[in-house]
């Protein structure tokens with residue numbers, strides 16, 4: 498029998514279509530079965546009873562269940578066994594059978610008597626992490642968690658060398674969230690950590706750029722020289738150029754790339770050159786900035802819809818694609834982006850088309866950052882208040898009764 502202090506030989510078992518026998522249908526089986534099923538094993542459970550979750554796996558046809566106690570011969574044809582009954586004598590007998598049949602067997606009640614140990618496992622983006630510490634499963638789990646988390650958030654650098662060699666350059670269009678560096682997605686953070694070139698907008702999590710290693714080229718999208726082309730064309734050209742040079746490029750945008758972010762124009766420009774682009778959604782300021790300022794965009798019995806509109810052109814501007822008279826007739830929440838400049842004309846238009854002048858309005862500047870500030874007004878007073886308080890972009894403007902439902906400072 499192997500002594501516990503001897504090092505185990507780590508290996509990845511390919512169990513697809515191979516018989517695995519699980520003895521006992523309790524918590525241990527419940528924890529281990531999903532991975533065995535995911536590996537495609539032909540699982541036979543032998544146990545007089547099983548937990549509700551194990552029964553659900555049986556009902557889903559993911560394994561076979563014989564409702565009885567262990568008996569000699571159950572390991573016939575098995576490649577691997579999990580011995581976890583509540584009967585020590587049965588566990589002993591099953592271990593002896595496994596030894597005799599040369600079937601690798603895990604023992605939940607006696608690691609020293611087992612011929613195999615289950616590592617703490619985790620997966621992130623195609624990497625399987627398996628950790629064994631011998632006698633300390635909690636330590637194994639802690640090491641596993643640290644590695645998986647590091648892979649997920651990119652703090653553990655693990656570039657895809659093989660994938661990179663096979664393709665020349667790749668681009669990820671990453672929504673960086675509203676500004677707080679903690680509000681980027683896990684995938685966005687990881688891609689940022691793997692980037693050679695980052696082309697970043699003014700808005701979004703700029704603090705993350707300072708954390709990038711020195712070899713990463715960080716390009717401010719606003720400063721790309723564009724000569725006779727439009728700024729967006731110059732950004733598209735820069736993306737194509739760096740991707741064609743074989744770089745891992747991240748186009749880091751504020752909020753979500755497809756909410757007033759011109760993200761699809763960049764995807765299209767890359768597609769014209771045959772360059773694929775991974776899109777990573779982001780937390781849009783249109784929902785998150787009101788949220789952190791204590792304003793829900795919907796609320797039961799208050800607002801059953803919310804509409805997000807751009808206010809970058811005034812309502813009477815022929816370029817405006819928004820139907821402001823229709824927006825004025827809606828009863829729910831109206832969220833405006835890029836509207837600080839035109840809020841006077843917008844508020845006046847909404848009131849003229851029927852939205853009550855006393856409708857609550859909140860303006861949240863630089864939401865989720867240390868400089869966040871909120872101003873409260875009504876449609877009638879908002880333009881004057883914004884001017885008097887010196888509100889500047891970026892700001893999200895929320896119009897509707899949801900503005901007053903949350904607790905305010907001092908409430």
Ligand SMILES: C[S@@+](CC[C@H](N)C(=O)[O-])C[C@H]1O[C@@H](n2cnc3c(N)ncnc32)[C@H](O)[C@@H]1O
Pocket residue numbers: 675676700701751752753754755756757758780781782783786833834835836861862863864865866890891892893
């Ligand atoms: C060009 S749009 C991009 C929106 C972005 N794609 C998103 O989903 O949040 C820029 C506008 O978003 C809003 N915005 C973005 N980040 C903000 C923040 N942290 N605080 C307030 N408003 C913000 C402002 O209205 C700003 O003018």
